[in-house]
Amino acid sequence: xxxxxxxxxxxxxxxxxxxxxxxxxxxxxxxxxxxxxxxxxxxxxxxxxxxxxxxxxxxxxxxxxxxxxxxxxxxxxxxxxxxxxxxxxxxxxxxxxxxxxx
Numbered sequence: 001x002x003x004x005x006x007x008x009x010x011x012x013x014x015x016x017x018x019x020x021x022x023x024x025x026x027x028x029x030x031x032x033x034x035x036x037x038x039x040x041x042x043x044x045x046x047x048x049x050x051x052x053x054x055x056x057x058x059x060x061x062x063x064x065x066x067x068x069x070x071x072x073x074x075x076x077x078x079x080x081x082x083x084x085x086x087x088x089x090x091x092x093x094x095x096x097x098x099x100x101x102x
Contacts, residue, residue, distance in 0.1 A: 001063045001099050003072070006055040008092040021089050024082050025059055031078055033071075035062040055094075069097070 009021065022039075029037025038060040042053040063069040072079050 001066055001069050001097065003059075003061040003063065003069055004096040004098065005059040005061075006094045006096075007057045007059070007090060008054065009056045009089050010091045013089055017089055021086050022057070024086050025057060027078055028059060028082055029061065031061070031072070031076065033064070033068055035064055037061050066099075 007021075007025075009018065013021070025039050029039050031037065038058075040058045040060075042055060042058075045051060045053075047053070061069075061072070063072065
C-alpha cells in the first residue's frame with residue numbers, strides 16, 4: 001500500500017519553519033516498518049496541463065499492508081508528533097492512498 005501526501009505550506013512560512021518542516025518530514029520516511037519512504041519537492045519537469053507543480057513537498061510511504069498503514073495513522077509516535085508540530089504550517093494537504101492491483 002502506498003500513502004502519498006502533498007503539502008502546500010502557508011505563504012508566510014519562514015525559512016526556519018520550512019527547515020523544521022523538512023526535518024520532521026524526513027523523519028517520517030525513516031520509520032522502521034516501512035518498505036520504503038520518499039520525500040520530495042516538485043520536479044523541474046515541463047509544464048503540461050496534467051502536471052501539478054503547485055505543491056511545496058510530497059511524502060510517499062510504502063507500507064507492507066493496510067494494518068501497518070492504520071498503525072501509522074493512529075499509533076505511530078513519529079507521525080502523531082509530525083501532525084502536532086507541523087499542522088500549523090499547512091495551507092493545504094492532499095492524501096492519495098493506493099493499493100496494488102494483483
